[in-house]
Amino acid sequence: MSAKERNWWIVAGIVIVLYALFPIAWIVSLSFKAPADVANGQFLPSVFTWENYSQILTGDAAALFLPALRNSFGICLIATFLACILSMFAAYAIARLDFRGKKLILSTALAVAIFPVISIVTPLFNLWRLIGLYDTWPGLIIPYLSLTLPLSIWTMSAFFREIPWEMEQAAQVDGATSWQAFRKVIVPLAAPGVFTTAILAFFLAWNDFVYGISLTSTSAARPVPAALGLFSGASQFEDPTGATAAAAVVVTIPVIILVLIFQRRIVSGLTNGAVKG
């Protein structure tokens, strides 16, 4: 790559990063503005204030926000965990075994993934009320699985396909049962794939709004995105913009931390050296 070409790439990269990060910067800046300052017409607040943060963490909105934060964490982590475990087995079977209906499973998973959430939320609402899942954690975990599983199965089976068959056969010849071969050889090798899948699944669940707002009514199970929509201003003539922005910043932080932690685990080329290189 010539120096000129490289400069172009750098410039283009900066432009894209700015473009992508600008809304986030704006949210951050908004979260530091006092209510009267929100419409000041400039990017930076005239006076930096922690008022919004104290409002959502200890003030009026805390009763709404803190349980929602707890719900979101609990529900999303459980949904992610279940999705990973289930899709690991499903993907292994899809990648390794020959059975009838394999294509059907994959295409059904894809169909589920592209199915519009909004169209099933009403029937689900009625059903959940009927069987007592409305406004409970399982009542959200189950639909979240339907969001995360298809994607997890697809990504994970792609990862499993990359693992050479011989690894498993070698383990079997070395004296492993199929389960031991899976646990001691395949799973460690698939770990980067599992972490990637976990992050994607977590985001999907974490960012959901439609299920969250429709299938909950109290802070027993309401997740953060739904709670944000219910913030109210100091008076009914005032938008809770600052508080919402502060809450948005707070919920973004765990996601960023999660990515930073798992990023190390998503090392490409872990399988280097397994087979001829």
Next chain:
Amino acid sequence: MASVEMKNIVKKYGDGFPAVNDISLDIADGEFMILVGPSGCGKSTLLRMVVGLEDITSGDMIIAGQRVNDKAPRERNLSMVFQNYALYPHLSVFENIAFPLRLAKTPEAEVREKVNAAADVLELHEHLERKPANLSGGQRQRVAMGRAIVRDADVFLFDEPLSNLDAKLRGQMRTEIARLQRRLGITTIYVTHDQTEAMTLGDRVCVLRKGVIQQVASPRELYEQPVNLFVAGFIGSPPMNFLPAKLRNGTLSTPFGEITLDPKRSADIGDRDLVLVGIRPEFFEDASLVEGDKKQHGSTFRAKVDVTEWLGDSQFAYIPYDAPDEVVEQLKDLSRELDSDQLRTQAIVSIDSTSRIRSGREAEFWLDARKVHVFDPATGENLTRDPDAGAELTRIAAEEREEEIAEARESGLTVEG
């Protein structure tokens, strides 16, 4: 340690194509058996049936006197080195070698001892804590072997273990494997498509073609008394030359003049219009360099040399010749089947490295008629094969082998490294 018996083994895939067809083979305890053949001959499939990674359609696989057809790989107590090594990338070299022991729940102290012993044999000591990704090809190969020898397996199986190494390393590892097998005296089945490996490593070599055994014999017998065109063409490098000829009264008329067969052999064949004469490159010589009394065993002819290759210790000359179309077609088929692609009909002859024969000139060659073979072009059968002489060669090889093993086992306790 165990013997392996295969009785009428057949492997058919879903479409009914027999990848391995009715193979019966006995491998004695401590024997080094090579399965060799061009790609697609079923040799790897056969090996995978021995180890249990491939189902057996019909026939009996008997290891150490027990029928193992329905046993899982882990119940067969075999160890295998895969073509691509199949090392576990997330484990250190030590743990890779220790893997079979860990699965068997071996006590820690014993694991250490055994892995260290294996590392001694394979000179892997300084690499034990490294990950496979940081090793060179040859080192990975040795780790794979370490994993195989650390366990007291009944049989070693090798699936083209050297094909991923460069030529120099391949030679070294070949010697290493031979030494290791002699030292441990464990029954070994080794799959390769490389005839050099087959010749140098094996006590006996089983040549396969399209899932059918062609010949099972010592390397020397394969070389000197091949059973058909396929074996003759496969064993030996550079390969045997096949010249079309007409046979009348014990005299073969070939493009390179007339060759007289000894009376016994010519009587076996009778007169034929078209045969293929198989002549190894080293049966030729630069006529000017042949001593007087030796000359009478063969014939001389003049031919134009296309190319010569001088290699220092030897020299090859390529001599083109004309052949009838049907023969050309058949030789092409044969060379295709042997994974080579000979474009023109030419003979490769080996001449002394001091010979002054040069490319593009006509020269006089001498041809040793004593060891040529005559093949039936239609069936490929070797018409001049002497089964008794062949069996004798294999018997001698077996004897030598037994002596070697006995010696190795006797001195095994004192030999280090």
